[in-house]
Amino acid sequence: xxxxxxxxxxxxxxxYEYAEISGxxxxxxxxxxxxxxxxxxxxxxxxxxxQNINLSVKEGEFVAxxxxxxSGKSTLAKLLNGLLVPDxxxxxxxxxxxxxxxDVFEVRKRVGMIFQxxxxxxxxxxxxxxxxxxxxxxGVPQPEIVERxxxxxSAVKMQDFAKKTPTKMSGGQKQRxxxxxxxxxxxxxxxxxxxxxxxxPQGRREVLExxxxxxxxENITIILITHFMDEVLxxxxxxxxxxxxxxxxxxxxxxFADEKKIRSIGLELPIVCDLAHSLFKHGFDLDVxxxxxxxxxxxxxxxLSKI
Amino acid sequence: MSIVVENLNYVYNPxxxxxxxxxxDVNLTVDEGEFLAxxxxxxSGKSTFVQHLNxxxxxxxxxxxxxxxxxxxxxxxxxxxxxxxxMVFQYPEYQLFxxxxxxxxxxxxxxxKLSSQEIDxxxxxxLNLVGLNFDYVSQKSPFELSGGEKRRxxxxxxxxxxxxILxxxxxxxxxxxxxxxxxxxxxxxxxxxxxHTVVMINHDMxxxxxxxxxxxxxxxxSVKFVTTPQKLYLKRxxxxxxxxxxxxxxxxxxxxxxxxxxxxxxxxxxxxxxxxLEKLAKGGENV
Amino acid sequence: xxxxxxxxxYYPAESFIHKMDARIKIVLSVLYLAGIFFIQSFFGFGIILxxxxxxxxxxxxxxxxxxxxxxxxxxxxxxxxxxxxxFVSGGTVIVEWWIIKIxxxxxxxxxxxxxxxxxxxxxxSLLTLTTTPVDLTHAIEKLLKPLNVIHFxxxxxxxxxxxxxxxxxxxxxxxxxxxxxxxxxxxxxxxxNIIKRAKAFVPILIPLLIGAFxxxxxxxxxxxxRCYRGAKGRTKMKILKTGWxxxxxxxxxxxxxxxxxxxxxxxxxxxxLVPWMFV
Numbered sequence: 001x002x003x004x005x006x007x008x009x010x011x012x013x014x015x016y017e018y019a020e021i022s023g024x025x026x027x028x029x030x031x032x033x034x035x036x037x038x039x040x041x042x043x044x045x046x047x048x049x050x051q052n053i054n055l056s057v058k059e060g061e062f063v064a065x066x067x068x069x070x071s072g073k074s075t076l077a078k079l080l081n082g083l084l085v086p087d088x089x090x091x092x093x094x095x096x097x098x099x100x101x102x103d104v105f106e107v108r109k110r111v112g113m114i115f116q117x118x119x120x121x122x123x124x125x126x127x128x129x130x131x132x133x134x135x136x137x138x139g140v141p142q143p144e145i146v147e148r149x150x151x152x153x154s155a156v157k158m159q160d161f162a163k164k165t166p167t168k169m170s171g172g173q174k175q176r177x178x179x180x181x182x183x184x185x186x187x188x189x190x191x192x193x194x195x196x197x198x199x200x201p202q203g204r205r206e207v208l209e210x211x212x213x214x215x216x217x218e219n220i221t222i223i224l225i226t227h228f229m230d231e232v233l234x235x236x237x238x239x240x241x242x243x244x245x246x247x248x249x250x251x252x253x254x255x256f257a258d259e260k261k262i263r264s265i266g267l268e269l270p271i272v273c274d275l276a277h278s279l280f281k282h283g284f285d286l287d288v289x290x291x292x293x294x295x296x297x298x299x300x301x302x303x304l305s306k307i
Numbered sequence: 308m309s310i311v312v313e314n315l316n317y318v319y320n321p322x323x324x325x326x327x328x329x330x331x332d333v334n335l336t337v338d339e340g341e342f343l344a345x346x347x348x349x350x351s352g353k354s355t356f357v358q359h360l361n362x363x364x365x366x367x368x369x370x371x372x373x374x375x376x377x378x379x380x381x382x383x384x385x386x387x388x389x390x391x392x393x394m395v396f397q398y399p400e401y402q403l404f405x406x407x408x409x410x411x412x413x414x415x416x417x418x419x420k421l422s423s424q425e426i427d428x429x430x431x432x433x434l435n436l437v438g439l440n441f442d443y444v445s446q447k448s449p450f451e452l453s454g455g456e457k458r459r460x461x462x463x464x465x466x467x468x469x470x471x472i473l474x475x476x477x478x479x480x481x482x483x484x485x486x487x488x489x490x491x492x493x494x495x496x497x498x499x500x501x502x503h504t505v506v507m508i509n510h511d512m513x514x515x516x517x518x519x520x521x522x523x524x525x526x527x528x529s530v531k532f533v534t535t536p537q538k539l540y541l542k543r544x545x546x547x548x549x550x551x552x553x554x555x556x557x558x559x560x561x562x563x564x565x566x567x568x569x570x571x572x573x574x575x576x577x578x579x580x581x582x583x584l585e586k587l588a589k590g591g592e593n594v
Numbered sequence: 595x596x597x598x599x600x601x602x603x604y605y606p607a608e609s610f611i612h613k614m615d616a617r618i619k620i621v622l623s624v625l626y627l628a629g630i631f632f633i634q635s636f637f638g639f640g641i642i643l644x645x646x647x648x649x650x651x652x653x654x655x656x657x658x659x660x661x662x663x664x665x666x667x668x669x670x671x672x673x674x675x676x677x678x679x680x681f682v683s684g685g686t687v688i689v690e691w692w693i694i695k696i697x698x699x700x701x702x703x704x705x706x707x708x709x710x711x712x713x714x715x716x717x718x719s720l721l722t723l724t725t726t727p728v729d730l731t732h733a734i735e736k737l738l739k740p741l742n743v744i745h746f747x748x749x750x751x752x753x754x755x756x757x758x759x760x761x762x763x764x765x766x767x768x769x770x771x772x773x774x775x776x777x778x779x780x781x782x783x784x785x786x787n788i789i790k791r792a793k794a795f796v797p798i799l800i801p802l803l804i805g806a807f808x809x810x811x812x813x814x815x816x817x818x819x820r821c822y823r824g825a826k827g828r829t830k831m832k833i834l835k836t837g838w839x840x841x842x843x844x845x846x847x848x849x850x851x852x853x854x855x856x857x858x859x860x861x862x863x864x865x866x867l868v869p870w871m872f873v
Contacts, residue, residue, distance in 0.1 A: 081819060083815060083818060083819060105821050105823065108819060108820070109821060112819070112820075113819040115812060115815070115816055115819075119809075120808075120809045120812035120813050120816065121812065121813065121816035122760065123756070123757065123760065123813070123816075123817060123820075124726075124727070124728050124756065124760060125604060125727045125728070125759060125760045126604070126606075126726045126727075126728060128831075129726065129728040129831070129832070132831035132832075133817075133822075134820040134821060135829075135831070136828055136829050136830055136831060137820060137821040137822045137823060137828060138821050138827075139827040140829055141829060142830065142831060142833060145829065145830075145831040146831060149831065163606055164606065165606065181820060182819075185820065185821065
């Protein structure tokens with residue numbers, strides 16, 4: 001597709017380190033680490049930072065970023081809309097350098113972000129007031145705010161909840177309101193920072209379907225950060241992080257083909273894929289790159305009929 | 308019988324405009340040694356149900372007997388009940404409060420008014436069971452630990468009460484795959500050592516399929532049915548109607564069956580399904 | 595445990611009062627609160643009761659919801675009543691025993707104060723029940739705008755208020771959950787002396803505080819991500835507009851208090867005409 005060739009986000013050699021620990025403490029931690037037996041995971045605690053990240057995202061893409069907790073994926077997300085600025089290297093969004101504090105609102109207008117906890121990203125007690133928060137901040141004229149709010153709520157199918165309070169809504173509904181709140185800023189990119197982690201299966205489905213629909217119908221670029229492997233199967237591209245570095249990159253098929261590497265970075269294969277690998281190892285002649293039950297079923301039928 | 312529940316009903320805000328029937332005629336028994344998974348949507352009554360088991364919610368009508376403690380009695384020994392039924396809430400790490408891991412884990416045993424020697428023993432045992440190194444971790448602040456470790460400390464705080472029955476409300480929520488496995492393996496290990504019976508609320512059908520021996524499905528305040536994970540595939544339509552699902556490999560079993568390939572019921576993990584299919588393949592060779 | 599606290603919660607409905615301008619509602623509420631202290635006679639209280647009844651009916655908020663707002667102040671209500679009964683004297687002596695003396699004046703004073711407090715809280719909660727926190731804070735921001743001249747942070751104050759209102763239910767829920775979790779670990783909040791009981795709350799307060807900071811941090815990040823940059827250049831979706839409802843509302847309130855004040859002025863004459871009205 002034409003539009004997918006336009007590069008909108010460019011990360012060049014970006015590194016980031018959290019500066020919470022002072023020098024002394026760091027030294028102290030190091031000492032402790034050395035005294036600790038290797039199997040103790042407390043000492044091996046990851047630092048969440050990033051090292052030399054290079055990344056390019058094209059318009060209209062659906063990119064999934066996976067990695068275990070502490071692999072740096074949330075840090076990467078925060079770099080993309082200027083919530084964090086790299087210590088070294090550069091992040092450019094639509095030509096704006098995120099380290100240029102003058103342009104940070106230009107960046108945030110274009111790159112919206114949905115967070116993990118649906119309860120902690122809602123500012124107002126009424127759905128439509130909350131959705132209006134973003135456009136109000138950037139000074140959109142009043143009649144247009146109303147239009148944007150209505151559009152955003154119907155885009156996530158929450159228009160019937162406009163006057164409701166979020167307290168009695170499900171997690172999935174709250175996250176859809178949060179998505180509407182970001183949509184009202186008319187972003188080009190939405191980053192989902194583990195936005196499904198706290199939801200039940202139905203809520204996860206709602207959020208994921210919404211993300212896919214926005215990608216398809218509104219041509220919004222989606223960057224989905226998750227550790228549910230079954231959520232990334234439809235992505236155009238999967239990026240796996242470990243220890244603050246990009247360790248794998250490719251289509252879901254390419255990434256999940258390397259079972260060993262996936263497991264070595266603390267992740268798992270989707271269960272269908274896992275079974276396919278297991279069968280293959282036990283002598284079944286089938287394609288291991290399958291993600292859905294029916295495909296695998298067909299593969300199994302074929303494989304059995306060959307015997 | 309570890310847990311017996313008969314005709315349990317519960318109404319929130321009875322006789323007001325906000326009246327809500329949270330539980331309707333719930334009947335359920337759990338044998339000693341069982342691992343019961345409870346599934347259902349938010350608001351299906353699961354949480355209300357499990358909170359009855361250690362008396363956090365007082366019985367309104369019906370009967371509950373937990374490990375021989377009859378909750379219909381006028382005077383229930385709640386201290387004994389809470390030592391018998393350990394309860395791990397959702398995101399238990401948000402309930403940590405003490406200055407050191409040691410003191411946090413010791414909170415429960417202290418409330419049981421045990422001797423300091425006994426408390427010390429139990430803290431060591433509990434931290435050891437959840438896989439944390441006592442010498443390294445016990446004097447640390449729980450807030451210095453990583454998310455998964457905090458959760459294990461919180462679980463240790465419940466284990467230190469030495470409960471016979473362990474109730475967990477979505478213990479794997481928010482964790483990454485290896486964090487999930489750690490917690491589930493921990494629960495399995497506990498069931499083999501100190502805890503006799505496990506009751507776990509869980510949304511993930513594939514996890515349920517891997518660990519549970521029994522499944523109870525809650526919907527709109529009542530128990531729709533109780534079955535084993537292996538037989539869940541028989542209830543597919545009912546579950547889908549409730550917005551729930553069956554385990555992925557149970558779906559595969561059904562699909563294969565529609566193609567004329569019958570695999571056994573015990574096929575819900577990759578290993579087990581592989582074994583089942585190998586049996587078929589070998590059978591085919593013999594013919 | 596804390597779920598039945600109604601105060602400060604918005605009750606969504608499409609009513610006459612819901613549709614009034616929040617600024618007018620605030621001004622009228624202040625007028626109403628001040629007016630209550632002018633009432634002297636029980637006849638006056640009767641009139642205000644009628645007014646309150648009309649307002650509740652016009653708001654479409656269930657009466658029970660309004661009544662529940664009294665719950666948190668019940669203790670204060672009883673306490674001040676007892677104090678007034680014992681310490682205000684005058685009129686005829688009803689009971690006298692040892693150092694305790696209860697007089698008719700004391701009882702009447704106590705009842706009047708209790709009624710005032712009741713009407714006050716019910717009126718005030720009607721304001722929060724019918725006005726969304728956003729409108730409320732927006733209105734306060736507008737009403738306090740003149741203070742900007744002396745560099746008073748009006749916008750920030752309004753924002754703090756609306757966030758506080760938004761998070762009260764969440765924090766209540768969280769408190770409830772933490773209490774349950776610690777109870778499950780055998781914590782006992784009910785027995786022992788005051789110091790022991792106060793200490794028992796440490797395992798609740800610390801997680802609650804840590805949780806609140808975490809929330810605050812996440813909320814601040816989310817606000818940043820949605821381009822929040824203070825009051826400068828900000829627009830508002832909801833425009834506060836005064837309409838016919840506001841004039842009608844103001845007229846009703848002013849009318850009622852006109853009657854109350856007239857009654858106060860005419861009291862000496864009226865007492866002679868209809869003495870039962872003015873106990």
